[in-house]
Every structure is written in structure tokens, then in C-alpha cells.
Amino acid sequence: MTHPHPKPGGGTPGNGEPGDGVEGVVGRAFRDEWGQVVATLIRVTGDWDLAEECAQDAFAAALERWPRDGVPTKPGAWLTTTARNRAIDRLRREAVGAAKLREVAAMAQDVVPEPSEDDAVPDDRLRLMFTCCHPALALEARVALTLRTLAGLSTAEIARAFLVPEQTMQKRIGRAKQKIRNAAIPYRVPPGHLLPERTPAVLAVLYLLFNEGYAATAGADLVRRNLTAEAIRLTQVLAHLMPDEPEVSGMLALMLLHDARKTSRQDDTGQLIPLEEQDRSRWDADLIALGTEILERALRRREPGPYQIQAAIAACHATAPAAHDTDWPQIAGLYAQLTRFAPTPVVRLNQAVAIGMAEGPEAGLLLVDELVASGTLSDYHLLQATRADLLRRAGRLDEAATAYRDALAKATTSAERSFLRRRIEETAL
Incomplete structure (x- = not known):
């Protein structure tokens, strides 16, 4: 079962900017905290739908209470606590048997399951990503479910990313959640020897998450920087976890090279500026240097893959001093290689x-x-x-x-x- 996320002020979550008042603050909290709130609730309750529903209730409560009571010092903690309390209330009403009542009591006392020793990364969001990317799920279902639960993208946004009808995507997400429940897929980062089989799906998640932030599929904002920042952060964690995987490094380099151009893609009025017309002096030289260095290290392993090739294309653009200096024959050759992957x-x-x-x-x-x-x-x-x-x-x-x-x-x-x-x-x- 899927539900629309709360949309502060009647718009897309996260559209609020400074000066928009409490609704803007709630919008920013949605984009910054949604994934963490949902991921924590899933770890505590083990119920994906309950986690989403209670997180939505918490954001709705914020819209109601924050204008009256003031914005809390730590919005994320307030939202997590409120969502957890909603979950406790729901489970208490639905509790059947002593075991279920003990589970509710543990939640009420803040006694939550500790991460397993097999969990190499103590981050609920990354744990959620690997759970969503379990090989028992179809690849597109893994990506869609993670974008829905971790990033808070609507079903319509994910459907546009996949170029499929919204109803098709809604069914796909619902089936993925059911498969996780029925197969009792563990909520953890897998041990090291199982990481490689999960990597392609995790990278696909990060790629679509970054792309939705870098070039939003709908709405007034072309760029949703919270999504690009989250994709980069999670990719950096993954690169630290898998330092010998060149495609992870390639993905990180690709994101950094694109992100280096973010401030030049629109003018002060929000008008889109084509690549060839962008002011290259506004590109982030430090990010370009870092992305290029990471890419070169990955390429030295001589294990080419699609993300490394795309990063090489991005590097051709990012390192050209002017548009007319762009090495288009090399880019065309790189795309020829990419079509093979x-x-x-x-x-x-x-x-x-x-x-x-x-x-x-x-x-x-x-x-x-x-x-x-x-x-x-x-x-x-x-x-x-x-x-x-x-x-x-x-x-x-x-x-x-x-x-x-x-x-x-x-x-x-x-x-x-x-x-x-x-x-x-x-x-x-």
C-alpha cells in the first residue's frame, strides 16, 4: 500500500526556501529527514507500510504544531520521536498476544534492536538501501522501492524516472514490499563476501537518486540539491565500504563532476543555461579535480564499466577550458563503448x-x-x-x-x- 507524502503549502515537499515560514521549514525537514525517519522506523518496527504511514503522520503533525509551538531545535529528532509514538499507538491498538505486547513495551522504552555485527556501516539509510537491493527482488523493484522509502520520491516521480505509467510503478513497489515481508529479507548491510552481488542495484539506486536531484522530472525546480547531496553522501560511504570496486569509484567521480557545474546551470531568474553557454569560471574547480583524481584511480584498475565511462565523458566536459575546446570525437568514442554496456x-x-x-x-x-x-x-x-x-x-x-x-x-x-x-x-x- 502506498500513500502520497505530505506536501507543505500544497506544493512538492522540499520546495520551501528561507522566508517561506513554518511550511518552508517543514518542507526542508521533509527532504532532509524523511529517509532517516522511515529507515529508523523500519528497523524498530519491521513494518514498511507502518513506517511510511507514521512518518507521514509526523510531518502532518509538524504542519499543525510548529506554527503554534515553534520549530523544535532538532526537527529530525522531533519527527522521529513523533513518528515512533504514532507507531507505538498503532501497534498497541492492534497488539495480539504477549509477544506483541512485549514488542510494543520495548519500543515505548526506547529499547530498539542493536545493529548486527555483520552490519559494516552503522547508518539506517544505507542499511535500508541494501535491504531494498536484495537479489531476491527484481532490479527495477529494488531501485523503485529505495527511491520511495529512502529518498521520499513520490510514485509519480519514480515512474517518470523509469518512463513507465504511475499505476505500473505503484504495483511494482507494493509487490516489492510484499516480497520482503514474505521472504523475511534481513534488514542489514550484508557481510563483505555478499556485497558484490548487491552492488549493481545499489549503484542504480544512487544513480537515479542523483539524477532526480540534478535534473528533476517535474515541478518548479530543475535542481533538488538535497537529493544530489544525499546521493553523493551515500556513494562516499559505499566507496569507503568497497574501496576496491572501480564502478563505485566511477559513480562517485561521475556525481562530483556533474555536481561541480550545478551553480551555472540556471541564471538568477531560474532560466536554464545550456552546457555550451555556461560560465565555466563558476564551475567548482576543487570538485572537478577531486572527481578526476577518483576516476583516474578507478581506471588504473583496468576493469571498465558503464559508470566509469560516463564519468570519463563528464570529465571531458568538465576539463575543457571553453565549449569549443570540448573533445567531441573522444566523447563520441566513449559513448560507443557505453552502448556495449x-x-x-x-x-x-x-x-x-x-x-x-x-x-x-x-x-x-x-x-x-x-x-x-x-x-x-x-x-x-x-x-x-x-x-x-x-x-x-x-x-x-x-x-x-x-x-x-x-x-x-x-x-x-x-x-x-x-x-x-x-x-x-x-x-x-
Whole structure:
């Protein structure tokens, strides 16, 4: 069973900024504390649905009480305590038998299960991630469940990340929770010898978590920095846990190299700035240096993988002094390698961009038109946006304007829609 999360002020959780009052504070607490509150409640109660429901109740209570009583000094602790008390009340009402009553009594006295010695990382959120990524679950179910419970993304946001209908995603998440209950999957970080089989799913979770923060799929904000920061933090913990896994290092390098450009992706009015037009003096040179160093260490192990290749692509962009210095032939070659690991339509679309920049827009358009004909990305606005940009570069402005309009009809964020309207005006002149 899934439920919508509380949306302070009627908007998306986490949209609050300083000056928005208590609702803004609750919004920020949602994005900062949701995962920790839910993860702790799951460890204490063992009930995933109860944990989500009681966490939601706690945020609803915050909206009601904080305007009256003031914002607590430690919002996260207040939310966790409130959610735990709601869970105690629920379990007490539903308690059947002496064993269940003892469990409720233990919760009321703050007696919670201690982490197992097998738990290599004392962090409830990471423990939750590995539980969600158990090999008994289908890969996409692992990712979706973690994004739902750990990051607090709505079912609709996760569905857009997977390019599937919302109802399909809701059923997928529900089945994953049921499988965890029925199979009695342990809530812990697995011992070292089992870590490699969990790594691909954990990395997929981190990748989608970072992407949702770096380029939000919906809403007024293109960037949700809390999500990118959380993805980077968890990846750093994972890299410390698995120092000899080059794909983990590759993922961390990829995130850092992208994150280095975050302040230049929008202007002061929130307008989207394309990569080639960004002010590179605003890029974080320290993050670029760190990401490049981590990537080079990973590549020296000579065990290539998709995240290392994507990090190498990001490094080509991040280390180019100016847009015209970008080594597009090398990027096109890296995308050719990436398609062998991940032959997905989205990767092929990015490969088309690189070829269009390296060999000319008409060469890129050949690949894009193949994707259009296949129908695999028919609802993906970046397909038409990419086609429009290549048409613009080729001087086919009327066709470009039409493609930009098609992209605008499918775009889901305010920043992207505003950018596409500007492009329509430019090409329609």
C-alpha cells in the first residue's frame, strides 16, 4: 500500500526556501529527514507500510504544531520521536498476544534492536538501501522501492524516472514490499563476501537518486540539491565500504563532476543555461579535480564499466577550458563503448548528440530519426528537444521550431518549458 507524502503549502515537499515560514521549514525537514525517519522506523518496527504511514503522520503533525509551538531545535529528532509514538499507538491498538505486547513495551522504552555485527556501516539509510537491493527482488523493484522509502520520491516521480505509467510503478513497489515481508529479507548491510552481488542495484539506486536531484522530472525546480547531496553522501560511504570496486569509484567521480557545474546551470531568474553557454569560471574547480583524481584511480584498475565511462565523458566536459575546446570525437568514442554496456535508447540518444557535435548535425540526426521511428522514447521530451537542437544547428529552422513545440508539450519542469519557449521564439524568427 502506498500513500502520497505530505506536501507543505500544497506544493512538492522540499520546495520551501528561507522566508517561506513554518511550511518552508517543514518542507526542508521533509527532504532532509524523511529517509532517516522511515529507515529508523523500519528497523524498530519491521513494518514498511507502518513506517511510511507514521512518518507521514509526523510531518502532518509538524504542519499543525510548529506554527503554534515553534520549530523544535532538532526537527529530525522531533519527527522521529513523533513518528515512533504514532507507531507505538498503532501497534498497541492492534497488539495480539504477549509477544506483541512485549514488542510494543520495548519500543515505548526506547529499547530498539542493536545493529548486527555483520552490519559494516552503522547508518539506517544505507542499511535500508541494501535491504531494498536484495537479489531476491527484481532490479527495477529494488531501485523503485529505495527511491520511495529512502529518498521520499513520490510514485509519480519514480515512474517518470523509469518512463513507465504511475499505476505500473505503484504495483511494482507494493509487490516489492510484499516480497520482503514474505521472504523475511534481513534488514542489514550484508557481510563483505555478499556485497558484490548487491552492488549493481545499489549503484542504480544512487544513480537515479542523483539524477532526480540534478535534473528533476517535474515541478518548479530543475535542481533538488538535497537529493544530489544525499546521493553523493551515500556513494562516499559505499566507496569507503568497497574501496576496491572501480564502478563505485566511477559513480562517485561521475556525481562530483556533474555536481561541480550545478551553480551555472540556471541564471538568477531560474532560466536554464545550456552546457555550451555556461560560465565555466563558476564551475567548482576543487570538485572537478577531486572527481578526476577518483576516476583516474578507478581506471588504473583496468576493469571498465558503464559508470566509469560516463564519468570519463563528464570529465571531458568538465576539463575543457571553453565549449569549443570540448573533445567531441573522444566523447563520441566513449559513448560507443557505453552502448556495449548499456545499449538503451537514452544512451543512444546521447551518442547521437556527440556524433552530431563531432561529425556534424546531419550525422546526429540520422541516429535520432532512427530512435523516433522506433517509438521507444515517444513520451521522452528530450528526444524531440535533441532533434530540434540538431535541426537548428543544421539551419533547418522551421523543422526545428516544430520539434521544439513537440518537446514543449512533453516537458515536465518549469525551467525546461521556459527554455524550450525561448528556443521556439529564436527559431521562428
